[in-house]
Amino acid sequence: MDNLIEEYLRYLAVERGLAENTLAAYERDLRRIVGHFKQTGAGSLQEVSRGQIARLLLTLREEGLSPRTVARHTSSLRGLYRYLLTQGYVKEDPTAHLESSSPWVRLPGVLSQEEVERLLATPPTSHPLGLRDKAMLELLYAAGLRVTEMVTLRLSDVDLEVGFVRCQGKGGKDRVVPLGRNAQAAVRRYLETSRSHLQRGRSSSTLFLNRSGYPLTRQGVWKLLRAYATAAGIDRRVTPHTLRHSFATHLLERGADLRAVQVMLGHADISTTQIYTHVSRAHLKTIYNRYHPRA
Numbered sequence: 001m002d003n004l005i006e007e008y009l010r011y012l013a014v015e016r017g018l019a020e021n022t023l024a025a026y027e028r029d030l031r032r033i034v035g036h037f038k039q040t041g042a043g044s045l046q047e048v049s050r051g052q053i054a055r056l057l058l059t060l061r062e063e064g065l066s067p068r069t070v071a072r073h074t075s076s077l078r079g080l081y082r083y084l085l086t087q088g089y090v091k092e093d094p095t096a097h098l099e100s101s102s103p104w105v106r107l108p109g110v111l112s113q114e115e116v117e118r119l120l121a122t123p124p125t126s127h128p129l130g131l132r133d134k135a136m137l138e139l140l141y142a143a144g145l146r147v148t149e150m151v152t153l154r155l156s157d158v159d160l161e162v163g164f165v166r167c168q169g170k171g172g173k174d175r176v177v178p179l180g181r182n183a184q185a186a187v188r189r190y191l192e193t194s195r196s197h198l199q200r201g202r203s204s205s206t207l208f209l210n211r212s213g214y215p216l217t218r219q220g221v222w223k224l225l226r227a228y229a230t231a232a233g234i235d236r237r238v239t240p241h242t243l244r245h246s247f248a249t250h251l252l253e254r255g256a257d258l259r260a261v262q263v264m265l266g267h268a269d270i271s272t273t274q275i276y277t278h279v280s281r282a283h284l285k286t287i288y289n290r291y292h293p294r295a
Protein backbone atom coordinates (compact mmCIF):
# COMPACT_ATOMS: atom_id res chain seq x y z
CA MET A 1 0.00 0.00 0.00
CA ASP A 2 2.69 2.45 1.01
CA ASN A 3 4.57 2.14 -2.30
CA LEU A 4 1.44 2.92 -4.30
CA ILE A 5 0.71 5.93 -2.10
CA GLU A 6 4.24 7.22 -2.73
CA GLU A 7 3.83 6.73 -6.48
CA TYR A 8 0.49 8.53 -6.48
CA LEU A 9 1.92 11.48 -4.51
CA ARG A 10 4.79 11.75 -6.99
CA TYR A 11 2.23 11.81 -9.80
CA LEU A 12 0.33 14.63 -8.07
CA ALA A 13 3.54 16.59 -7.58
CA VAL A 14 5.04 16.13 -11.04
CA GLU A 15 2.09 15.69 -13.39
CA ARG A 16 -0.53 17.75 -11.58
CA GLY A 17 1.87 20.30 -10.10
CA LEU A 18 0.12 20.45 -6.73
CA ALA A 19 1.55 22.72 -4.06
CA GLU A 20 3.55 21.34 -1.15
CA ASN A 21 0.85 22.09 1.42
CA THR A 22 -1.80 20.40 -0.74
CA LEU A 23 0.39 17.34 -1.18
CA ALA A 24 0.94 17.18 2.57
CA ALA A 25 -2.85 17.20 3.13
CA TYR A 26 -3.32 14.39 0.59
CA GLU A 27 -0.60 12.37 2.27
CA ARG A 28 -2.11 12.80 5.75
CA ASP A 29 -5.52 11.70 4.50
CA LEU A 30 -4.21 8.70 2.58
CA ARG A 31 -1.94 7.51 5.40
CA ARG A 32 -4.92 7.59 7.73
CA ILE A 33 -7.04 5.69 5.24
CA VAL A 34 -4.36 3.05 4.64
CA GLY A 35 -3.93 2.62 8.39
CA HIS A 36 -7.65 1.88 8.69
CA PHE A 37 -7.56 -0.60 5.81
CA LYS A 38 -4.66 -2.45 7.40
CA GLN A 39 -6.59 -2.70 10.68
CA THR A 40 -9.56 -4.20 8.85
CA GLY A 41 -7.38 -6.92 7.28
CA ALA A 42 -6.74 -5.60 3.76
CA GLY A 43 -3.30 -6.69 2.61
CA SER A 44 -3.22 -4.37 -0.39
CA LEU A 45 -5.24 -1.60 -2.01
CA GLN A 46 -6.32 -4.10 -4.66
CA GLU A 47 -8.02 -6.17 -1.93
CA VAL A 48 -10.07 -3.32 -0.46
CA SER A 49 -13.79 -3.94 -0.79
CA ARG A 50 -16.71 -1.56 -0.98
CA GLY A 51 -17.75 -2.73 2.47
CA GLN A 52 -14.38 -1.76 3.92
CA ILE A 53 -14.69 1.69 2.35
CA ALA A 54 -18.17 2.08 3.84
CA ARG A 55 -16.80 1.10 7.27
CA LEU A 56 -13.96 3.58 6.83
CA LEU A 57 -16.35 6.49 6.26
CA LEU A 58 -18.49 5.41 9.23
CA THR A 59 -15.40 5.24 11.44
CA LEU A 60 -14.30 8.73 10.40
CA ARG A 61 -17.71 10.10 11.35
CA GLU A 62 -17.66 8.25 14.67
CA GLU A 63 -14.24 9.74 15.40
CA GLY A 64 -15.89 13.14 15.34
CA LEU A 65 -14.46 14.43 12.06
CA SER A 66 -16.49 17.18 10.45
CA PRO A 67 -18.54 16.45 7.31
CA ARG A 68 -16.10 18.58 5.31
CA THR A 69 -13.12 16.55 6.56
CA VAL A 70 -14.87 13.26 5.79
CA ALA A 71 -15.69 14.58 2.32
CA ARG A 72 -12.03 15.50 1.82
CA HIS A 73 -10.92 11.98 2.78
CA THR A 74 -13.48 10.58 0.35
CA SER A 75 -12.17 12.81 -2.43
CA SER A 76 -8.58 11.77 -1.67
CA LEU A 77 -9.56 8.10 -1.85
CA ARG A 78 -11.46 8.59 -5.11
CA GLY A 79 -8.47 10.30 -6.69
CA LEU A 80 -6.16 7.50 -5.61
CA TYR A 81 -8.35 4.77 -7.09
CA ARG A 82 -8.85 6.69 -10.33
CA TYR A 83 -5.08 6.75 -10.66
CA LEU A 84 -4.74 3.05 -9.80
CA LEU A 85 -7.40 2.21 -12.38
CA THR A 86 -5.73 4.19 -15.18
CA GLN A 87 -2.36 2.62 -14.34
CA GLY A 88 -3.79 -0.90 -14.39
CA TYR A 89 -3.19 -1.64 -10.70
CA VAL A 90 -6.89 -2.40 -10.14
CA LYS A 91 -9.54 -3.75 -12.49
CA GLU A 92 -12.43 -1.81 -10.98
CA ASP A 93 -12.83 1.27 -8.80
CA PRO A 94 -14.36 0.38 -5.41
CA THR A 95 -15.15 4.07 -4.80
CA ALA A 96 -17.36 4.32 -7.90
CA HIS A 97 -20.47 3.59 -5.84
CA LEU A 98 -19.90 6.48 -3.45
CA GLU A 99 -22.38 9.30 -3.79
CA SER A 100 -21.02 12.78 -4.26
CA SER A 101 -20.77 14.20 -0.80
CA SER A 102 -22.20 17.61 0.01
CA PRO A 103 -20.49 18.67 3.20
CA TRP A 104 -22.02 21.35 5.35
CA VAL A 105 -20.56 24.67 4.37
CA ARG A 106 -18.60 26.28 7.16
CA LEU A 107 -18.94 30.00 6.66
CA PRO A 108 -15.59 31.77 6.85
CA GLY A 109 -14.83 34.01 9.80
CA VAL A 110 -14.90 37.64 8.72
CA LEU A 111 -13.91 40.84 10.50
CA SER A 112 -15.99 43.97 10.18
CA GLN A 113 -14.35 46.92 8.47
CA GLU A 114 -14.12 48.66 11.84
CA GLU A 115 -12.37 45.64 13.37
CA VAL A 116 -9.91 45.56 10.47
CA GLU A 117 -9.09 49.23 11.02
CA ARG A 118 -8.45 48.59 14.72
CA LEU A 119 -6.26 45.61 13.94
CA LEU A 120 -4.18 47.46 11.34
CA ALA A 121 -3.66 50.36 13.76
CA THR A 122 -2.26 48.11 16.51
CA PRO A 123 1.42 47.52 15.53
CA PRO A 124 3.76 50.10 17.18
CA THR A 125 5.26 51.93 14.21
CA SER A 126 7.99 53.53 16.33
CA HIS A 127 9.85 50.20 16.29
CA PRO A 128 11.37 48.29 13.32
CA LEU A 129 9.37 45.15 14.17
CA GLY A 130 6.19 47.18 14.47
CA LEU A 131 6.79 48.73 11.06
CA ARG A 132 7.31 45.26 9.61
CA ASP A 133 4.13 43.98 11.22
CA LYS A 134 2.14 46.99 10.04
CA ALA A 135 3.32 46.36 6.46
CA MET A 136 2.58 42.64 6.82
CA LEU A 137 -0.99 43.13 8.05
CA GLU A 138 -1.73 45.82 5.48
CA LEU A 139 -0.47 43.54 2.72
CA LEU A 140 -2.47 40.52 3.91
CA TYR A 141 -5.68 42.54 3.91
CA ALA A 142 -4.96 44.63 0.81
CA ALA A 143 -4.16 41.68 -1.45
CA GLY A 144 -6.03 38.77 0.19
CA LEU A 145 -2.84 36.71 0.32
CA ARG A 146 -2.53 33.27 1.87
CA VAL A 147 0.03 33.25 4.66
CA THR A 148 2.36 30.96 2.68
CA GLU A 149 2.18 33.33 -0.27
CA MET A 150 3.12 36.27 1.92
CA VAL A 151 6.10 34.75 3.74
CA THR A 152 7.60 33.62 0.42
CA LEU A 153 7.36 37.05 -1.23
CA ARG A 154 10.61 38.42 -2.58
CA LEU A 155 11.60 42.06 -2.79
CA SER A 156 11.14 41.91 -6.57
CA ASP A 157 7.56 40.69 -6.17
CA VAL A 158 6.32 44.07 -4.91
CA ASP A 159 6.03 47.01 -7.32
CA LEU A 160 5.26 50.03 -5.19
CA GLU A 161 5.39 52.47 -8.09
CA VAL A 162 2.62 50.76 -10.03
CA GLY A 163 0.91 49.31 -6.94
CA PHE A 164 0.94 45.55 -7.54
CA VAL A 165 2.18 42.44 -5.79
CA ARG A 166 3.03 39.21 -7.59
CA CYS A 167 2.67 35.97 -5.65
CA GLN A 168 2.82 32.26 -6.31
CA GLY A 169 -0.33 30.46 -5.25
CA LYS A 170 -1.45 26.86 -5.12
CA GLY A 171 -0.07 24.62 -7.84
CA GLY A 172 2.76 27.07 -8.48
CA LYS A 173 0.43 29.45 -10.35
CA ASP A 174 1.47 33.11 -10.37
CA ARG A 175 -1.03 35.91 -10.02
CA VAL A 176 -0.80 39.68 -9.75
CA VAL A 177 -2.97 41.59 -7.28
CA PRO A 178 -3.37 45.38 -6.97
CA LEU A 179 -2.29 47.16 -3.79
CA GLY A 180 -4.09 50.11 -2.24
CA ARG A 181 -2.27 53.28 -1.22
CA ASN A 182 -2.27 52.39 2.50
CA ALA A 183 -0.56 49.06 1.88
CA GLN A 184 1.91 50.69 -0.52
CA ALA A 185 2.78 53.33 2.06
CA ALA A 186 3.22 50.76 4.86
CA VAL A 187 5.46 48.48 2.78
CA ARG A 188 7.50 51.43 1.51
CA ARG A 189 8.10 52.71 5.05
CA TYR A 190 9.12 49.22 6.19
CA LEU A 191 11.59 48.88 3.32
CA GLU A 192 13.06 52.36 3.77
CA THR A 193 13.42 52.48 7.55
CA SER A 194 13.04 49.02 9.09
CA ARG A 195 14.13 46.09 6.96
CA SER A 196 17.83 46.99 6.97
CA HIS A 197 17.80 46.86 10.80
CA LEU A 198 16.33 43.36 10.69
CA GLN A 199 18.81 42.04 8.12
CA ARG A 200 21.63 41.86 10.70
CA GLY A 201 24.14 42.12 7.88
CA ARG A 202 22.70 39.07 6.11
CA SER A 203 21.86 39.06 2.44
CA SER A 204 18.26 38.02 1.73
CA SER A 205 15.81 38.59 -1.11
CA THR A 206 12.81 37.70 1.10
CA LEU A 207 10.51 40.63 1.78
CA PHE A 208 9.62 39.97 5.42
CA LEU A 209 12.37 39.06 7.89
CA ASN A 210 12.32 38.07 11.55
CA ARG A 211 14.37 39.76 14.26
CA SER A 212 17.34 37.50 13.45
CA GLY A 213 17.42 38.43 9.77
CA TYR A 214 15.89 35.18 8.50
CA PRO A 215 12.61 34.87 6.52
CA LEU A 216 9.50 35.21 8.66
CA THR A 217 7.68 31.88 9.06
CA ARG A 218 4.02 30.99 8.76
CA GLN A 219 3.95 30.10 12.45
CA GLY A 220 5.50 33.46 13.27
CA VAL A 221 2.77 35.30 11.37
CA TRP A 222 0.02 33.31 13.12
CA LYS A 223 1.53 34.10 16.52
CA LEU A 224 1.87 37.82 15.77
CA LEU A 225 -1.64 38.08 14.39
CA ARG A 226 -3.17 36.45 17.48
CA ALA A 227 -1.32 38.91 19.71
CA TYR A 228 -2.39 41.94 17.67
CA ALA A 229 -6.02 40.77 17.52
CA THR A 230 -6.06 40.50 21.32
CA ALA A 231 -4.48 43.94 21.64
CA ALA A 232 -7.12 45.34 19.27
CA GLY A 233 -9.89 44.00 21.52
CA ILE A 234 -11.09 41.37 19.06
CA ASP A 235 -12.28 38.56 21.31
CA ARG A 236 -12.47 35.76 18.74
CA ARG A 237 -10.05 33.66 16.77
CA VAL A 238 -8.27 35.63 14.06
CA THR A 239 -5.96 33.92 11.56
CA PRO A 240 -4.24 35.06 8.37
CA HIS A 241 -7.10 33.44 6.48
CA THR A 242 -9.54 35.64 8.40
CA LEU A 243 -7.95 38.66 6.72
CA ARG A 244 -8.18 36.88 3.35
CA HIS A 245 -11.87 36.20 3.96
CA SER A 246 -12.39 39.79 5.03
CA PHE A 247 -10.63 41.06 1.89
CA ALA A 248 -13.02 39.12 -0.35
CA THR A 249 -16.10 39.93 1.69
CA HIS A 250 -15.51 43.67 1.83
CA LEU A 251 -14.85 43.82 -1.92
CA LEU A 252 -18.13 42.04 -2.65
CA GLU A 253 -20.05 44.18 -0.19
CA ARG A 254 -18.86 47.26 -2.03
CA GLY A 255 -20.01 45.91 -5.37
CA ALA A 256 -16.96 44.11 -6.76
CA ASP A 257 -17.57 41.54 -9.50
CA LEU A 258 -17.37 37.95 -8.27
CA ARG A 259 -15.18 36.94 -11.20
CA ALA A 260 -12.68 39.71 -10.38
CA VAL A 261 -12.53 38.59 -6.76
CA GLN A 262 -11.94 35.01 -7.94
CA VAL A 263 -8.94 36.14 -9.97
CA MET A 264 -7.48 38.16 -7.10
CA LEU A 265 -7.88 35.25 -4.68
CA GLY A 266 -6.34 32.80 -7.13
CA HIS A 267 -9.30 30.39 -7.05
CA ALA A 268 -9.33 27.92 -9.93
CA ASP A 269 -13.11 27.47 -9.67
CA ILE A 270 -15.57 30.30 -9.10
CA SER A 271 -17.67 28.01 -6.91
CA THR A 272 -14.92 28.32 -4.29
CA THR A 273 -15.28 32.09 -4.35
CA GLN A 274 -19.07 31.93 -4.05
CA ILE A 275 -18.83 30.98 -0.37
CA TYR A 276 -18.15 34.65 0.33
CA THR A 277 -21.47 35.79 -1.08
CA HIS A 278 -23.28 34.72 2.11
CA VAL A 279 -21.95 37.73 3.98
CA SER A 280 -23.54 40.11 1.52
CA ARG A 281 -27.12 39.29 2.50
CA ALA A 282 -27.49 42.42 4.60
CA HIS A 283 -25.84 44.45 1.86
CA LEU A 284 -28.15 42.97 -0.76
CA LYS A 285 -31.15 43.82 1.42
CA THR A 286 -29.98 47.41 1.59
CA ILE A 287 -29.54 47.55 -2.19
CA TYR A 288 -32.97 45.99 -2.69
CA ASN A 289 -34.66 48.50 -0.40
CA ARG A 290 -32.88 51.38 -2.10
CA TYR A 291 -33.56 50.47 -5.71
CA HIS A 292 -36.60 48.17 -5.99
CA PRO A 293 -39.65 50.20 -7.04
CA ARG A 294 -41.97 48.40 -4.61
CA ALA A 295 -39.60 47.85 -1.68
